[in-house]
Amino acid sequence: MSRIPALITTLAVALGCLAACSGEAPPERAPTATASRGPSPKTFAWRTQAPVFGQPIGAGGVGVVYESAPGERFRVVAFDPHTGRRLWRDEVSPSFTIDGDHLTPVTVTLKRRQGEESTYVAYFTPRDSGNLHADLMVVRPRTGEPVRIAYDRLFRTDPETCPDGRNVCVLALDEQTDSIRTYRLDAAGHLDVTHQYADEGKEQFGLGLVLDDDGSRDLLQRVDSDRQVVWSRPITDVFPGAQWETQRWFTRSGGTYIAALGPPSEITTSAGIATKRTPDLRKARMTAFDAHTGRTLWSVGGVVPCLDWHGWAVADEGERGPQARRGDPDSSVPWVRCRANGGYEYRSTEADSAYSLRSVVLEGFDPTTGKTTWRLPLSPTDQLLQGDQVPFLDRTTAVVSTRRGREQVDLKSGRHRLAGQDATLHCLDDARARYREPIYYDDAPIYYRNGGTLVVPCGPEGRPDGSSHRVGAAMADRWGSTIDGVDVVATRDGLEAYSQARNTT
Template sequence: MRRSMGCVLLAGLLLAAAGCEADHTAAPGSSASVKAPPLTKAWERTDLKPAGQFTAVGGVAVGYVADSGRLQIVALDPATGKTLWGRAASPGEVTLGTPVGVHVVDGKVAYFRADPKGNLFAQLVVADPRTGDDLAVTAPTLFDSPPLACSNGTDVCTTSRASYKDKATPHRLRMSDKQYVAEDTGAPAGSRSVGVKGLTDLGTRDPERVALIRDGKLVWQRNIGDAFPAGFTSDLGWSWSLYPQPKLYVGSVYGGQTSSGADGFTRDLAAGSATAALSEADGSVVWRDAGSALGCDGTVEVPLDPANPDSASIPVRCRYKGTSTWSAATKSLSRSGLDVVVEGFDPATGKTTWSVPVGAADELATVTEGHALAGPGRLLVSGGTGPLVIDLTSGKTEKPAADATFWCGKRVEFEYGEAYYIDGKPEHQRIGGEVGTPCGVDGKPVDRVPASESTRAFGTVLGADVLVAKADGVIGYHQG
């Protein structure tokens, strides 16, 4: 299943986070619930501690594992679970709100390799997914954006700086000659990627601006205030997706946060989120929607085709009521008066296509808890008015059987040996994707095998094989 969602940073601390880039390369459609042949367990690896689900690329399963302060990228044979290759990896100097995840560029794997030159220095590597062999490698540098496909689909674009004294600037690993070159895009130093295919936060404030950078050129720029309410900023989080059929960037940034004294911050959930669409062509604001959060604050981003990591995600957003309070003293988040409505929307117009009230469904307001799938495009809501299964393409609902079993997700947090510094203070905690736990209709762990439909939707599908990453290992299933 796809695991690239939005980034949410609140109060300068990581309260909720997920992948900041989501490449929606097909138009939304429908997801029919079709019974597929049952799966049988083929193998299990208990020696691996996954940092999220694996990604299917080149006929193998590629993913990250983390243990004892180290991070590694590995490839597994989906039929046997055998490790085909593994390399030391690094999260780089990418902001803590961005999870470590596998990036595929032109059928190859792009990742950061840890380097001993200095704290968080790394090499950008493009590797053959089947062998792990290096196809292109940069010199050690400080990367502050993930390695993403450039607009030509073959080069790798990121932002980096040569030393701690510098500000990050756009760079490109040119695959034609394997050269890592700076790009004079016209964007100021300190800009950062906030979406796929060149969507960039220019790093300026008063006003804050977002821009599109393509082929090394700044195509357009837009004040955030033109699309979102006053005070909204990507400093509190963002989630942007590109829907190519209407040729729109659809996204959310956040606001509504007030200080509750030296001990923390409070956020008005109803007033603290909004969604808007910008034209891919010129950045003009096509529509606005106050009070909604794309992908439900990073808890719901579900692809139409779980076997295809580049499949379009189903357009879903949530509306929240209530307040959330972050306590700096206890480093905990509490909520009061939570009420959630899940809805589908038309990316071209922003109009709501269906709506389902689910009450105080805490799992839709807590990204660290992940979510559970009953099948392709079928979300289990266990809290609030649940248990309830929602078809995310139609909004149709049904009550699951009392003894039904699913894969429930939980966001991975892991320690990395090299520190990321925030105001001079070291932070070693990093985040990855979701790992799964067998759960019942109430979302609590059970000692039963999840249904095959849930396994396919939650895991990584490679032909007749399906891999599910758990907190304590990886299970391989086979059809037939």
């Protein structure tokens, strides 16, 4: 049972494109810091202008970030965090990693024979064959020299360190069997299957969950690494009354799976405009079930994930990485969902996108019981479910629109108050980059991919503030990366860095 059209459909409706690529400029050096006594604050160090998307990461004392590239492509760039000088760059492909749609550089840390560990940059680079086929590159951070390469696959998730700590693991599509498998890339460059939970014709979600069709109904199954079924349930038992052929999310909290099923949607494409209409979000459902027995623990209708830090995508059991839920239910990361009345429409063109939605209630919930812990009705004009329009004071305090105006809400407790006009807000600004390597659905090429999410200063209305991009150390501490002692943060114009000023007497 092929699921590739469904995956491509998910990709199609998440598409968009913003500004075209801009040129590069050399780093702008800051003036020499003045002498000071006492604790030294972080001071502006340098700035570069470049079409970056997503925040930079650190790898072995080197900064790494993704950029738009000429010809509607992507590239990875490594830079010196102390000067902003570029060290190397290479072309990047999103391959088939469509969960979440955003691209972010990743690192893998591997053990060597002597027990020492080394950190490498891992990314996909496109092949001439196109159609999102890519090579997996594992390279040295400072030089870009490849240490391992896996050729010609449709990769489904970002690469990550395998549980053995010595190899690189990644989910990829086996086109011969139409199933997603976990592959292991070893030091010799061999790419072998390490887990295949799903037999041919089954769809694999990771964490040992597969969807099987017994000829009359769809079954959600938990299987072990030997492909033995641990438990099996009709999908209609997990999601009563819901239609399975819609958007799906999975995550895990301890011994509990939490799954969400979106309502039925209609997707049309005409004259370059992709339109997704969802008639009624009340038909969505979120369900939790025991990972070991499959028993339903709780089920709530009319809610979908929003303002989500969990990714709602899962990795194979026992593996670590950004796709796996980190922490226990008492984690500091808030659990939040949205309850909406009516439906919504999302329209996307090459030049712009539009999103309309009726009233939404923001809810916190307990992942162990599903019970709502707090509720906050939002204004009909709030675009919370669009995600990238929400400004933040920090990672657990968002600013949303209610009927009282702009309010800041603690996502863990639900406490909220009117946002101060002088507050420095941070917007998740979706920096979409055009990527033009077509894949085909219904004989029509689909070209565009989201690039990544920046965090920029914004005003009380949640609109990015174009007057200044001097974000300061506090912003870098929260949203950028500290790389070899230097805070580096991406803005819509490029990168900015802040370093510790030296005390002089």
